[in-house]
Amino acid sequence: METASEECEPQQIWEFQFMSRLAAKRKIECRHMAPEPFLIRAHRLDQRGRTDAALDLIYDSVDEFLRTSEFERLDLILANVAVAKLSVDILLGILTATLPAKSRLPSRAKLFKCIEQELKTRGRYEQGLLIGLEP
Numbered sequence: 073m074e075t076a077s078e079e080c081e082p083q084q085i086w087e088f089q090f091m092s093r094l095a096a097k098r099k100i101e102c103r104h105m106a107p108e109p110f111l112i113r114a115h116r117l118d119q120r121g122r123t124d125a126a127l128d129l130i131y132d133s134v135d136e137f138l139r140t141s142e143f144e145r146l147d148l149i150l151a152n153v154a155v156a157k158l159s160v161d162i163l164l165g166i167l168t169a170t171l172p173a174k175s176r177l178p179s180r181a182k183l184f185k186c187i188e189q190e191l192k193t194r195g196r197y198e199q200g201l202l203i204g205l206e207p
Contacts, residue, residue, distance in 0.1 A: 080155055080186030111153065111166075118159050127165045134169035143176040151179035155186045160196050163187045167205040174207060181207035 110133035117126035137146040155163065167184060174180050184207045191197035
């Protein structure tokens, strides 16, 4: 039986590999695929103290997915977020950016629970922190 933390741990494969496999499986073109996946770039920016730039990148990237109706692709990314590796700011940014499409992103509900658990594990959870971001 999986524990809550095991359930929230994604396989150690980054978004690009998942997207490449999805594209090959479905014989679709990986349009708008950045040379480096946006969450990896956002994580690196955040680690360098450029959290505002990282959040801008997340909001812009998610907005592009939504604008082009690439919900399945975005949902696949959400299903594989490495929650334990990302900062609280980035995790909350992902939830905020994806809020408008929550009904079209089934993986977001599990991601929300994983983020909530991770915040508690880190001792960063505060009552009301996730209000309005629920699945």
